[in-house]
Amino acid sequence: MEQDYTQSTRSRYRAKRKKTNLILNSLIVIVIIAILAVGYSIFAGGNDASPKPQVQPETSASNGTGGSGQKENPAGESSKEDEQEADEEEADEQESENEDAEPVVTEGGSSPNVKRTIENPAWKPVGTQQTGEHEVVTDDSSQDWQEMLDALSYAIETDKNSMTVWWLERDKSNEGAAIGTVSAKGSDQAYRVYIQWVDGQGYKPVKVEELIENDKKS
Known part of the structure; x- marks a missing residue:
C-alpha cells in the first residue's frame, strides 16, 4: 500500500511539473511574439512614413531667376557700393586735409x-x-x-x-x-x-x- 501511495505522489508531481513547464513555455512564446510584434511595428512604421515635404522659398517674378527660388545677390552691386563708400571716405579725408592746410x-x-x-x-x-x-x-x-x-x-x-x-x-x-x-x-x-x-x-x-x-x- 505504501508503494501505491509513493507511485501516486510521483504521478501527481510529474503532472504538476509538466503543467508548470507548459505554462512557462507558453509565457515565453507570448513574450517573444510580443517583442517581435513591437519590433515589426517600429520598423514597418519607419519605412512606411512619408517624407516631410520640403518648403521651397518663394520666388518673385521680379528677381529675374526664372523660378529657381533663389534671389540673386549681384556681387557687382556690393562692389560698387564698397567703391562708392571708399571714394566718399577718401574725398572726406582729402577735404579735411585741405581745410587744415595752410x-x-x-x-x-x-x-x-x-x-x-x-x-x-x-x-x-x-x-x-x-x-x-x-x-x-x-x-x-x-x-x-x-x-x-x-x-x-x-x-x-x-x-x-x-x-x-x-x-x-x-x-x-x-x-x-x-x-x-x-x-x-x-x-x-x-x-x-x-x-x-x-x-x-x-x-x-x-x-x-x-x-x-x-x-x-x-
Missing part, C-alpha cells in the same frame, strides 16, 4: 608783374543756381557773371559790393575757367584771380597773383 605762398608768378602767388587748398566752390550744360558768360547782366564775382571776392576776402572789377575774361587755355583782375575799393593793391567751374557746385578760386602794378587800370 595757403601756399610763392614769390613771383606767371609774369614779371607778379609780386607773389597764393594757392589755398581750403578754397571751395561758391555754389551756383545754374543747371544744365555750363558755359562761361562774360555778360555783366548774366547769372554766370554774378557767380564769377562771388568767386573773385571770395578769393581776395572782400565783399562783392566792395570790390572793383578791372578785367574779367574767359581763360582760353582752360575750358570752364576765367581770369579776373580785381581790387578792394579804396585800395591800390590789385590781384589777378584764376577761377575754375566745378559742375553742380559753381566757381572755385584756383590761384591768386598779387600784382606789382594794376595792368588793367586805364
Whole structure:
C-alpha cells in the first residue's frame, strides 16, 4: 500500500511539473511574439512614413531667376557700393586735409608783374543756381557773371559790393575757367584771380597773383 501511495505522489508531481513547464513555455512564446510584434511595428512604421515635404522659398517674378527660388545677390552691386563708400571716405579725408592746410605762398608768378602767388587748398566752390550744360558768360547782366564775382571776392576776402572789377575774361587755355583782375575799393593793391567751374557746385578760386602794378587800370 505504501508503494501505491509513493507511485501516486510521483504521478501527481510529474503532472504538476509538466503543467508548470507548459505554462512557462507558453509565457515565453507570448513574450517573444510580443517583442517581435513591437519590433515589426517600429520598423514597418519607419519605412512606411512619408517624407516631410520640403518648403521651397518663394520666388518673385521680379528677381529675374526664372523660378529657381533663389534671389540673386549681384556681387557687382556690393562692389560698387564698397567703391562708392571708399571714394566718399577718401574725398572726406582729402577735404579735411585741405581745410587744415595752410595757403601756399610763392614769390613771383606767371609774369614779371607778379609780386607773389597764393594757392589755398581750403578754397571751395561758391555754389551756383545754374543747371544744365555750363558755359562761361562774360555778360555783366548774366547769372554766370554774378557767380564769377562771388568767386573773385571770395578769393581776395572782400565783399562783392566792395570790390572793383578791372578785367574779367574767359581763360582760353582752360575750358570752364576765367581770369579776373580785381581790387578792394579804396585800395591800390590789385590781384589777378584764376577761377575754375566745378559742375553742380559753381566757381572755385584756383590761384591768386598779387600784382606789382594794376595792368588793367586805364
